[in-house]
Amino acid sequence: MADLPFGFSHGDDPDPDKRKKDPSGDPFGLGGEGFDMSDLGQIFTRLGEMFSGAGTMAGAGQQAGPVNYDLARQLASSSIGFVAPVPESTATAIADAVRLAETWLDGATALPAGTTRTVAWTPTEWLDNTLDTWKRLCDPVAEQISTVWASALPQEAQAMAGPLLAMMSQMGGMAFGSQLGQALGKLSKEVLTSTDIGLPLGPKGVAALMPQAVDALTEGLEQPRSEVLTFLAAREAAHHRLFSHVPWLSSQLLSAVEAFAKGMKIDMSGIEDMAQGFNPASLADPAAMEQLLSQGMFEPKSTPEQTAALERLETLLALIEGWVQTVVIAALGDRLPGTEALSETMRRRRATGGPAEQTFATLVGLELRPRKMREAAALWEKLTEAVGADARDAVWQHPDLLPGAADLDEPAAFIDRAIGGDTSGIDQLLEDLERNEGPEGPVDN
Incomplete structure (x- = not known):
């Protein structure tokens, strides 16, 4: 995983004895040589002034929660800059493409149309929505990062470091918001549709395409723009x-992210390293503060809970992408000559880690890569052949x-169950669903 945020690590400790190197019992070096405790009030005052200035930069809104989203939106908007409105002719072409794609999809899937409105978004409109x-x-x-700082400290250190940790949480929210804003500003110019990263980012039922990004993609392809537009409209509609x-799908995706966060554990070696020779007076310098945050004050470790949550998320994303690919090819394959080539282009774009994955991995240490998308598509295709759409x-x-x-690795057994090899459990579950409408339980992967 590249570009791990805020000092994320994979849990390897290169120096397991480092905890023994500072026997002073002073976790932040507050009594270290060169620092006068009487200066602490002045430092806090200067930090307050710095926060006030940052708040003014972020706009009238105030940070509420672990991320400063006012700052994020301002930085993203600044990165996007001026964007001309989408011409009416382009918006009409996109609406026509979605309408045509919906008609063709009706013959390829039992699921009815889910779009209630079609729009053409500028990067700014994508950000807002x-x-x-x-x-x-x-x-x-x-949130987990902001609360885990204090909980990871010994109890006697928490009282001493409380004010500092509160301010570090504020600065963490600003740093996270800054990274988010810069990433979303870039991403807004590269995504093709509202579901381009496999998640329902926009309002429910709103099919949205990004003309600027579609034009950029078309320049590197052999297919005409109208064909690319129809293909992307079909993917969005699917x-x-x-x-x-x-109904349970969106909540399952978000639950997997939450499970990843809850499984986070902290390696205190990052804080202990920082304590060696740390001078709190440097916190009054914004440049020093930014450098401190970029180095990471703690080391969240990859845990079995996080690994399991990541596998569930990756599997569910692969199933979504594989199903969409299967359905779109079935709907467009005989109508658009470039369907297979475009499907392979999109598969590679998703599987090799596009801008969306890099953005999210940088922000929260969590990849959105459907690693087994090819296998998922093959399973859906074989299942269609065996039991029908x-x-x-x-x-x-x-x-x-x-x-x-x-x-996904061994689809034969699953297909056998679907065609009658072992359906007793599935039949019983379906009966329970019809009688009780079924729970929204976790995906069992």
Whole structure:
């Protein structure tokens, strides 16, 4: 995982004895040589002035929570700059493409249309319409980071470091907001649709395409723009069919992110390293503060809980992307000559880690890569051949019916169950769903 944020590590400790190197019992070096405790009030005053100035820069809103989203939005908007409105002719072409794609998709899937409105977004409009979802994705990890500082300290150190940790949480929110804003500003110019990263970022039922990014993609392809536009409209419409008619799907994706955050553990060696020769007077210097935050004050470790949550997320993303690819090829394959080539382009774009994955990995240490997308697409294709589109899509009725990670490696057993090899458990579950409407349990991967 590249570009790990805020000192993320994979849990390896290169020096397990480092904790023994500072026997002073002073976790922040407050009594160290060269620092007068009487200066602490002045330092806090200067820090307050720095926070006040940062708040003015972020706008009228105030930070509420672990991330300064006012700052994030301001920086993203500044990065985007002036954007001309989408011409009416372009918006009409996109609406026509989605309408045509919906007609063709009707013959390829049992799930009905999920779009209620079609729009053409500028990068600024994408930012405005997706920021609320980014908050839901970033808050769990940022919240865990902001609270884990104090909980990881010994009890006697918490009282001493309390004011400092509170200010570090404020600065952490600003640093996270700064990174988020810069990343979203870049991402807003590169995403193709509202579901381009496999998550429902925009409002429910709103099919959104990004003309500026679509034009940039078309320049490097052999297919004409109208064909690329129709293909992307079909992908967007197919995603919305899933997210609109599989009610548990969106919550499962967000739950996987939350489970990743809750599984976070802290290696205190980062704080202890910082304590060696640390001078709190440097905190009054914004440049020194930024450098301190970029180095990371703590080392969240990869844990079994996080690994399991990441596998669930990757598997679910792969199943979504594989299903969309299968359905789109079935709907467009005989109508658009470039469907197979465009599908391979999108598969590679997702599988090799595009801008969305890099953005999210940088922000919260969590990749959004569907690592087994090819295997998932092959499973959906074989399942379609074996049981038909209606039975294939019925698998989405409940998370317990979906293939798991092992099924992507060995799909034969799953397909055998679907065609009658062992359906007793599935039949009973479907009966329970019809009687009780079923729980929204976790995906069993």
